[in-house]
Amino acid sequence: MKKLIFVFVFCSFAALKSNAQELHPFSLGLGAHFGKVFNDPFKSVLGGDVFLEKGIAKNLDVTLGTGFKHFFERDHLNGFPAYGSPFNVIPVRAGLRYYVIQGLFVGAEAGAGFGFEEWKTKFAWSAALGYTISHRLDVQLKYEDFGHGKLTRQLALGVAYKIRLAKK
Secondary structure, eight states, rough: HHHHHHHHHHHHHHHOOOOSSSSOEEEEEEEEEEEEEOOOOOEEEEEEEEEEEEEEEEEEEEEEEEEEEEEESSSSSOOOOOSSSOOOEEEEEEEEEEETTTEEEEEEEEEEEEEEEEEEEEEEEEEEEEEEEETTEEEEEEEOOOSGGGGGGGEEEEEEEESSSSSS
């Protein structure tokens, strides 16, 4: 949690000092990613996202998004009797993206991860390092935590296509 607060504070102060880039227009993003979970009972994650992004200050954008993530289990959750089903979650998060230089960004998001069946809704957050190619295509490396301890933390590689909804 301290890391997330640090990222938000850093982005806010950095945006006040920066003037190298114009405000980004309102955009709709569609993305997919593949992640690696480092602890049992899960091994990998496949997910899709839909998000809105809008520049609010020079080099600083705000995001709002949702999606669906499926965690693939290693061996049908053997040894984890408290969980009878795989982890599926719908994250709903708001966040910030700070563009360090043209195209390169760091981001952080926070919100809720709505789990299915016996998986409860928990606080969800993520931190990302990414690059925007020609204002349309994002590639990013993202660390996500869905609040179920080590079970649902992942490192993911993602790609998103952004559609401008307003002119500059």
